[in-house]
Amino acid sequence: MEIKFNLDTIIFYVQNVERLKSFYSSVFSFKVVEEYESSWALLEAGSCKIGLHQIGHEYWDESKGTFKFDSNAKLVFEIDQDINEMRTHFVKQNVEMKQIKTFDNYGYWLCDGEDPEGNVFQLKQKK
Template identity: 55%
Template sequence: MKATLGTIILYVRNVELLKNFYVDNFNLKVTEEDPTWVLLNAGAINIGLHTIGEQFLKEIGEDYKFDNNTKLVFEIDLDIESARSEFISKNILMREIKTFENYDFWLCDGTDPEGNVFQLKSRKQ
């Protein structure tokens, strides 16, 4: 069997909020949309944003931040310090820039409005 990963789906409280976050900050394109679902093209893969089931929405508050073990990694064509500064200026929570020995990239993690972790990845010059 040959398998190809085409879409990653995040279950979210507010599809519109997250759609705007990823479109505005990563310039992703909307390819499908309805009130409970958005599909964003992120290059070789799509990111689906799907509303959490009603039974679960009743159990979480408006300011609830999700805690999961998924991280979306975006390779960017901007230097990492400029990108991090731009995100911070938009009040997006960003961690410190890091790298690893013998690794060709700078990395910086942030969180979207619902607490999902993303990473900026910028090639070292």
């Protein structure tokens, strides 16, 4: 029996749904397709959706200051635009972006960035 899976939604548990909803809708131009008060937002991100779900207050550590999530996941967005221009566009919007890189015998340029809560994303452009 062959089973086919289609990734529909990736959910981030976040401290501030409004801040991340604003980030992804303004920086990436993702459309908000669903939201509930300030505890949930769903954004259309191409063939997949990104859900932003507020974490419970029992998981907050306010002594550490601004919340930054420590995650081993990375969202990768393949782009058609020039990656140098996109990186410059993101930096002008105060998005933390690393330098553009590539690897030997690899057909893409890559550039990592972080959203306001530390979730890592990557821009990927075909050479």
